[in-house]
Amino acid sequence: MLFEIRSVRHQPDLISFAWNDVGGFYNVYKDGKHLYEGDAAEFQDGDLEDGKVYQYLIERVENNQVVDVMAMQTSAFAMEKNIENPLQSLVVTAIVAKTQIALSWEEINDVVGYGIYRNGEFIGMVNTNRFIDRDIDVDQSYVYLIRSRRPIHKSGERFASMKSALSNVFGALTASRSETAIETFTTVKLIGKPKTILRPMNEREQEPESIDQWRFRYTTFLADEWVRNPNPLSPNHFFKGDGRGFDPTGEGFRTRVDIELAYDEKGEPMRFTKEVGPSIAYDHLKRFREKAKASADGITMERTDRGKGESGFILTHCIGNPLAAAPSIDYEVTADFNREGTFDMSGYFDPAPHHEIYLIKGRGDRWRSILQVESRGLAFMSDAIAYHYWRCTNFE
Incomplete structure (x- = not known):
């Protein structure tokens, strides 16, 4: 019998879990914090805050020596769900053992299947809200991505019925009707090296490692060199694209937002910078016509503080093309960063143009990819189109 967690149960005011009793x-x-010592292979925790993420470590001891360790990260059940950002309040559980990495997540209503990716490679589809990976190396870190879709008319989002009807009409005129009325959900879980996560408590430092700085970057861009104006009546037949692929330091972009949180500076400041790239229009022969830059006033950030060493923000974005009567690029992000090294980010966006999100943990200079999503075409920027929802958390 393997030393593994066999069940986890969430209730509004309780997390309970049990594991295989292999002795000791x-x-x-x-x-x-040490909460339990005994020979019963189960534990209940009722000291919870609504929606808060917790990390549990379970040690098996024989002859006064720790012989095996498991770790679990999960959250308390959220009594109130975020209707506008449904992934933000869902429970996601990650279990790490020497023999497996197991993921489970609160079901999304009316989703019938989930696509699983590991380190960028498609693993397969599952019909349940859990996945177990036994092909692991304890010296390797992993990135798991869970993707699902559902028709917008089954969404609990406000105005879903109206948006669904508009999507069908808009889809009939432009892209596929079925595609424009489909919501996409992407959950990303970053798992550190199991060998590090599974260190016994007596081998850890008395004080947890502090992360002095977090840096967040969100960029939207047009990958093509030239973009045809969807409006055939406009004298601006083409717009100059950014002509690049995914790159955290790519020079061309529609918009770029940088947020830096410095825990090691007085007052723990959060610095917010925003920039809008130029819009350049050309005629049908691709001859220059005009150039303008939209105001950055449509990008706003509000700082949120949960407590000491726990800060975050709400970022909203609504920027249009100053040379065309076109829909705006819309997105929203909610993020929390813990000084002990964990983060929880979620949001939603129009499926156009390209979106890329990166993060630096600590005072390094290497951007870590959080999410990269290709544009589905400028037709998908309409307010009538279903959103792409996403969430990313780490367990390291």
């Missing part, structure tokens, strides 16, 4: 006695820690 057990220690249970929650966020580094």
